[in-house]
Amino acid sequence: MISSLRQRILLWAALPTAVILAAFSAYDYVTASRPATLAYDQALLSTALAISPYVVREGGRSHLNLPAAVEDALRTDGFDRLYFSVRTLDGSWIAGDRALLPDGVAVDDSPAYIDATYRGQAVRLAIVQLPTAAGELMFVVGETRNKREAMKHELVRSLVATNLLLIAAVGVAVLLGVRRGLQPLAVLRAQLMARSHLDLRPLAANDTPAELRPILDEINSLLGRLASALATQNRFVANAAHQLRTPLAGLKTQLELALDQPMPPAAAGMVRQAREATDRIARMANQLLALARAEPGAMAGAMESMDLAEVIGELVDASVHAALDRDVDLGFELAAARVEGDATLLRELATNLIDNAVRYCGRGGHVTVRSYVESGHAVLEVEDDGPGIPPEERERVLERFYRLDDAPGPGSGLGLAIVKEIAAMHRAELRLGSGSGGRGLRATVRFA
Numbered sequence: 286m287i288s289s290l291r292q293r294i295l296l297w298a299a300l301p302t303a304v305i306l307a308a309f310s311a312y313d314y315v316t317a318s319r320p321a322t323l324a325y326d327q328a329l330l331s332t333a334l335a336i337s338p339y340v341v342r343e344g345g346r347s348h349l350n351l352p353a354a355v356e357d358a359l360r361t362d363g364f365d366r367l368y369f370s371v372r373t374l375d376g377s378w379i380a381g382d383r384a385l386l387p388d389g390v391a392v393d394d395s396p397a398y399i400d401a402t403y404r405g406q407a408v409r410l411a412i413v414q415l416p417t418a419a420g421e422l423m424f425v426v427g428e429t430r431n432k433r434e435a436m437k438h439e440l441v442r443s444l445v446a447t448n449l450l451l452i453a454a455v456g457v458a459v460l461l462g463v464r465r466g467l468q469p470l471a472v473l474r475a476q477l478m479a480r481s482h483l484d485l486r487p488l489a490a491n492d493t494p495a496e497l498r499p500i501l502d503e504i505n506s507l508l509g510r511l512a513s514a515l516a517t518q519n520r521f522v523a524n525a526a527h528q529l530r531t532p533l534a535g536l537k538t539q540l541e542l543a544l545d546q547p548m549p550p551a552a553a554g555m556v557r558q559a560r561e562a563t564d565r566i567a568r569m570a571n572q573l574l575a576l577a578r579a580e581p582g583a584m585a586g587a588m589e590s591m592d593l594a595e596v597i598g599e600l601v602d603a604s605v606h607a608a609l610d611r612d613v614d615l616g617f618e619l620a621a622a623r624v625e626g627d628a629t630l631l632r633e634l635a636t637n638l639i640d641n642a643v644r645y646c647g648r649g650g651h652v653t654v655r656s657y658v659e660s661g662h663a664v665l666e667v668e669d670d671g672p673g674i675p676p677e678e679r680e681r682v683l684e685r686f687y688r689l690d691d692a693p694g695p696g697s698g699l700g701l702a703i704v705k706e707i708a709a710m711h712r713a714e715l716r717l718g719s720g721s722g723g724r725g726l727r728a729t730v731r732f733a
Contacts, residue, residue: 290467290470291463291464291467294463294466294467295459295460295463298459298463299456299459302452302455302459303452306448306451306452309448310444310445310448313444314440314441314444317440317444318436318437318440321433321436321440322433325409325428325432325433326398326409326411329398329409329410329411329426329427329428330396330411330413330426332359332367332369332411332426333369333396333411333413333415333424333425333426334415335359336349336351336359336369336371336424336426337415337416337417337422337424338417338418339355340371340379340380340417340418340419340422341418341419342418342419342420347373347379347417347419347420347422348379348380349371349379349380349381351380364431364432364435365428365429365430365431365432366406366428366429367426367427367428367429368381368382368385368403368408368426368427368428369381369382369385369424369425369426369427370382370383370385370386370424370425370427371422371423371424371425372386372422372423372424373422373423374414374421374422374423376423379422381425382403382427384403385403385410385425385427386410386412386425387401395412395413395414396411396412396413397411397412397413398410398411398412399412401427403427406429406430407429407430408427408428408429408430409427409428409430409433410425410426410427411425411426411427412424412425469492469493469494469497470497473488473493473497473501476488476489485508485509485511485512485515486508487505487508487509488501488504488505490502490505529566529567530567533563533566533567534567536563537560537563537564537567540556540559540560540563541560543556544556544557544560588625588626588627588711589625589626589627589628590623590624590625591623591624591626591628591631592621592622592623592624593621593622593623593624593631593656593663593665593732594619594620594621594622594656596628596631596632596635597617597619597635597654597656597665598617598619599632600632600635600636600639601617604636604639604640604643604654607640607643608643608652611643611644611648612648612649613643613646613648613649613650613651613652614649614650614651614652615639615643615652615653615654616651616652616653616654617653617654617655618653618654618655618656618657619654619655619656620655620656620657620658621656621658622656622657622658622663622664622665622732623663624663624711624732625711626711626732627710627711630707630710630711631707631711633703633707634665634703634704634707634708634730635654635665635667637700637701637703637704638654638665638667638700638704638728638730639652639654639667640700641667641700641701641728642667642668642669642671642726642728643669645669645671645672646669646670646671646672646725647671647672650669650670650671650725651669651670652667652668652669653666653667653668653669654666654667655667655668659731662731662732662733663731663732664729664730664731664732665729665730665732666727666728666729666730667727667728668720668721668725668726668727668728669720669725669726670720670721670724670725671725671726672725673719673720673724673725673726674689674717674726679717679718682698682701682717683701683702683705683715683717684698684702685698685699685702686698686699686702687702701717701728704728704730708730711732711733712732712733713730713732713733714730714731714733715728715729715730716728716729716731717729
């Protein structure tokens with residue numbers, strides 16, 4: 286089954302074209318061969334006229350007084366063999382080839398031309414009545430068909446060659462026409478390929494053919510519905526996260542105040558567990574809010590040019606304190622690297638990468654944050670010397686809510702998913718690989 290639209294159009298154009306060309310070839314053959322056939326028939330008639338003066342009547346009998354040299358010249362021309370017969374009007378033979386005229390052949394017109402077989406060969410016969418010195422006689426002149434068949438073969442070859450050239454020319458013209466006609470589809474495909482999953486703007490309808498306009502309208506309608514659905518989802522997540530943050534902050538404050546009050550050790554332990562759970566819930570709410578901002582269609586503002594080193598530098602203080610609490614050596618190697626992006630989302634991206642590295646590299650570990658330019662592309666890199674992530678798991682940890690089975694400490698599995706979404710929004714590529722010496726994890730974000 287043909288699945289290509291171009292192939293279908295070419296096939297439906299080629300089939301009728303081939304039929305038309307075949308019909309015209311047959312017509313051309315008949316039209317071109319008729320004059321040649323008439324010319325050869327006229328030559329047979331001329332031969333009969335040349336013979337007629339040699340018929341004489343002597344002693345009450347008619348006979349042909351044709352010199353042998355003349356007869357030999359008439360009978361062959363190097364291509365065909367010629368035969369002749371002279372008869373009375375009632376069919377009685379006088380001279381020449383007696384059996385040349387088939388029995389039972391009735392001749393109503395003069396001249397008449399018929400196809401016959403003589404001496405096992407196909408011949409063309411011309412039958413004509415001519416006045417002679419012996420009276421009105423019938424002359425039958427026959428010739429083998431070598432010249433005629435050669436003429437037909439040459440004519441067929443000429444027509445086939447001409448029509449093949451015509452078919453090739455028509456094929457090229459149709460191919461170019463189809464390619465030109467399908468160009469709007471290629472433009473539409475290029476528009477779609479140039480977009481990320483974040484770009485849900487309507488497709489441009491400039492110079493779109495009328496046949497494609499309904500399809501384009503439906504695509505734009507679908508994009509609009511999808512953008513509306515995503516916006517509704519983002520608003521719900523954002524509103525839910527905002528609504529959770531205030532009571533969670535109040536609950537955390539109350540739990541901290543409660544810990545300052547004298548209470549039995551068992552009660553104090555339960556209050557501390559409640560505060561830790563509240564911290565986890567608050568962090569998840571913040572991550573959900575960040576994820577909502579990173580969803581397709583949720584870009585808060587226009588992209589602006591900024592220095593990646595400055596964006597990361599704003600996170601140094603908070604990141605260093607978190608690292609000290611976990612006995613992690615956190616270092617920064619920041620070089621200027623200009624990017625186009627949303628500062629809030631880029632800070633969230635860097636925060637999640639640094640927080641993940643600090644959380645999971647283990648006590649006494651080392652984390653290094655770098656920014657630099659490589660081959661004209663800005664790069665953010667966070668490397669640690671912790672246990673790392675197995676290569677077979679590196680794609681899965683980018684999924685939402687997925688955590689390694691042996692991952693230490695609490696977590697929601699949203700950190701790297703947020704990084705992936707924000708990177709995609711900025712047309713950046715996130716790669717997870719092994720750290721220096723094959724140990725730990727190196728997360729690299731390479732901007733376009």
